[in-house]
Amino acid sequence: MTIYLEAEAQPLRNTGSIRLYGAEAFEGMRRACLLTATCLDKLADLVKPGVTTQAIDDFVFQFAMDAGALPATLNYRGYMKSVCTSVNHVVCHGIPNDKPLREGDIVNIDVTFIVDGFYGDSSRMYLVGKVKRAAERLCEITYRSLVLGIREVKPGGHIGDIGAAIQDYAEGERCSVVRDFCGHGVGKLFHDSPNILHYGRRGEGVEMRPGMIFTIEPMINLGRPHVKVLPDGWTAVTRDRSLTAQYEHTVGVTEGGCEVFTYSPAGLDMPGFSAERLAEISA
Secondary structure, X not given: OOOEEEHHHOOOOOOOOEEEOOHHHHHHHHHHHHHHHHHHHHHOOOOOOOOEHHHHHXXXXXXXXXXXXXXXXXXXXXXXXXXXXXXXXXXXXXXXXXXXXXXXXEEEEEEEEEEOOEEEEEEEEEEOOOOOHHHHHHHHHHHHHHHHHHHOOOOOOEHHHHHHHHHHHHHHOOOEEOOOOOEEEOOOOOOEEEEXXXXXXXXXXXXXXXXXXXXXXXXXEOOOOOEEEOOOOOOEEEOOOOXXXXXXXXXXXXOOOEEEOOOOOOOOOOOOOOHHHHHHHHO
16 A cells, blocks of 8 residues: 655655655755756767766866755765766666767766655656767667656646656667666655656556655666676666667656746757757657
8 A cells, every 4th residue: 555645744765655845845846956967068079079977076076066956866875976977878876987988979977866765757858979870760669768757747746657658768769668667756865765667558557646846867778778787786788789778857746737846947858969859869
C-alpha cells in the first residue's frame, strides 16, 4: 500500500512513503531548479571540441560557489566530482576527466544544485561540433520521449502512464529504453520515493497526487537496452557500445496538471538545436 504524507511530517531520509510538498516547497524548488537550468544554459558556449569534461566540472563547481549553492554530487556516496558527464556510449554517471571532447561527440551533462535545502536536478545533451545525423536523431527522439512523459503527469494518473508513453514512442522509433536506471522523487532529498520507470503499462504504479515532486529522465539507446557498470563503480555504458542519450526535467504535480521546474530560461533545453526544431519536437 502506498503511503502519502505531508513532506514536513517526514524525516530527511527515504522512508518509502511519498512526500507531498506545499506551496513554500514549490517556491524553493523553483529557485533551486532555476539555478541548475541557468548553469546548463551557460555550458552551451563551453562545450566544444578540445574542452575536457574536467573543465566542465570546474565550471559547474565555480558557478555553484559564486551562487552560494552546493553541487549535490560532490562527495555523494564517494563520488568526487560536481557533475556527471556521459559521452557517446556512456549511459549515465560518467566521471569528468582530462580527456578532450572530440568533434562529433554527444555528451550528457547532469547538474544538481542544493539551494536552501532544495535539490534542483536536470540534464541535457550537448552536441560537440558537427555530429552525425544518427546522433542528432537520437537526441531528438530522447527529448520527445521526455516531452511525452511529462504530458502524462497529472493528479489521478499513474507512474506507469509516464513509462508507457516513453516506451511506446521510443520503441516505435526503433530505439530502446534503458531499464537499469530511473527517475526519482526529489525535493528536500536528492533521491526519494517513488522510482519513475521509463517503461511500463498505463494504469499501473503509484497514483500521482498534487504535491509530488520527481524527475523524469529517460535514457534511450540506438542499440539494445542492456548496460553495464565499469569497475569504477559509477560509469554505466551500453553493452553493445551503441550511442545513448538522456534529457532530464524535475516536475511537480499540481492541482491542474504539472509544473516543470527546470525549463531553460534561455530556451536552450536542447543545446545545438534551433528554437524552431525544439518547438517542433515539443509540440
